[in-house]
Amino acid sequence: SQTIHQWPATLVQPVGSPLSLECTVEGTSNPNLYWYRQAAGRGLQLLFYSVGIGQISSEVPQNLSASRPQDRQFILSSKKLLLSDSGFYLCAWSVLQGPYEQYFGPGTRLTVT
């Protein structure tokens, strides 16, 4: 069966510090990968998605970036965090061959102070 991991589970970082969140998927090959952010009391916002190694598409302009160095690894980064980067970050994967629903990781709670 497939599983998706995210770490760390929680993170408190000062403004201006760097960020690295990691997501890995097990039990599948060539997944599509997604990073979402969920701000307090709000819905999900798609930040990045990837259809293959090194292929990253950004949905919103921001000071965040994403990379996919391996088939089942997806990393979210920032060089300098802003207060507005606080939120709950969710990684998800899907396959194009139906069914193609998205499966979500446990999330990372980021607080920027």
Added chain:
Amino acid sequence: AQSVTQLDSHVSVSEGTPVLLRCNYSSSYSPSLFWYVQHPNKGLQLLLKYTSAATLVKGINGFEAEFKKSETSFHLTKPSAHMSDAAEYFCVVTQDNYGQNFVFGPGTRLSVLP
């Protein structure tokens, strides 16, 4: 363009009573629809999905949803609420096979009273 409306931001029911969470969608083509549940500080879990097969879809934990094209609705129901059902529920629509085009509703928070 696609869109999703979840008509209630908060629904409160008593344990053992029925649950109805409403979802209406807008889509130019035949959509696929999903319901996800999110417990506090957890990831989203897929409850059920509609992908143009049977219009009445059964999911996990006793939930089901009915796709009604004429009403552009995909309401989520459960005959008897359990305390563990208290969570946030998201309705999602997509009209193609591309995950980046998933449109999430704003969510409905379900409270279950003892």
